[in-house]
Amino acid sequence: MNYLTQAQLDELKQFDSPTVYNAVDRFHLRPATQGFTRPGLTLRVPLEEPMVGYAVTARVSSMHPNPNAADNLVRYYESVARVPAPTVAVIQDMDTEPIGSFWGEVQATSHMALGCIGTITQGGVRDLNEAGPLGFYFFSTQVMVARGYTHVDAWDCPVEVCGLTIHPGDLIHADKHGAVVIPSEIADQVAGACRAAQQAELAVLTPCREAIRTGIRVTAEQLGQWRREMNQKR
Template sequence: MLDHEQLEALRYFDTPTVCNAIEFFKLRPRTCGFGLPGMVWRGGDSSKAIVGYAVTARVGAIFPETPEQKELKMQLYANARAVEGPSIICIQDTDPHPIGSFWGEVQASIFRSLGSVGTLTAGGVRDIPASDTLGFAFLSTHVLVSHANIHVEAINCPVQICGLEIRPGDLLHADMHGFTVVPGEIADRLAAACEAAAASEEPVIGPCREAIERGERPTIEDLRAWNAKMGAERQKLNF
């Protein structure tokens, strides 16, 4: 598990940069390890990413909650409380079409008090202004008006969110662009790789911005040369 300073270092970078940096380690195909379109940042401070360890659950809202399911919710709280660092609550709504929101001001307040920094939910959220006040990030596929018969169906289990399987304890990085799972074996080196990824783009970004300021249009030969230099910088990287 990363310490506070290491986690904060990762929050400095946006999630696209993190995805770029993970590629340097060649641990997985470039088409894997991140969420597909559908996850939207609904509330909470979107100026910085959230980073934390996954606490997982599946929920439904069609049928009334049973006593056993009520106790499952208490166990979900216990799972969040047990995480030493920040947690991200990962919820999969199992209904054919989400009709009831697990998230509102009450649940956001509870989980924020237990050390959670936000949620990734394949389902709904509501009471969105409360997430801004609490500093609890709402990322979801839906916005819903009712909680209907919302209840917890399973905890501490793999969940499917926007095409990505998330397992309990996975290290997650998420922002307004989406989310990714950070491979544990490279987590402590990822911030340095993010710095290198950002720096490797400067041979293109820098000259282009200078051209914008001068009101000039770079030639195609300029762009070819700058892209070649960026490629050369990336070839030097070895993680």
């Protein structure tokens, strides 16, 4: 697998996730209804810069004890360590109703030491006051107080979070809007496509902003024309 350089990853942080979605859509590699999280994923810590990194994955449960919990956790850590940093831990809670959080201050700190910058989890997080200052991204569907019998059941496997299937090694871009998977075959072109997508929108934004500034009301026909120009450039 070809990984982007840190400079290329940093360049992607200049754009929000909706812009990245628009940029990826320009390549027509997948339907416009795929490749992103559905509603329900929330950024729980006050980190404004987008999170960009490569997925490491696991499935967890907290309802019942697992006698192999300690060994499984170490093997999961080994899978995280094998992937070049920065990584994003994508965790699917397999309990019908999540009852315990895999994530807290200890796991966040441990993962950062392994080169991980944050998590996206279909499940809970806790210790929010500690994760924020640490600089570790917590994207989750829930906030929890307890850990239950939390343990890793599987790792280095496909997982699903808010309707998005994520595979180990997928390039993730996430911010307060949600998460997008960037296809590897176009990853090095997405930053340029983001700039092109932003430029295309100026066909609508520039005249509308001028109309707002001058107090001149635009017509529906004008908006239709500007949108056609925008879509031609997309």
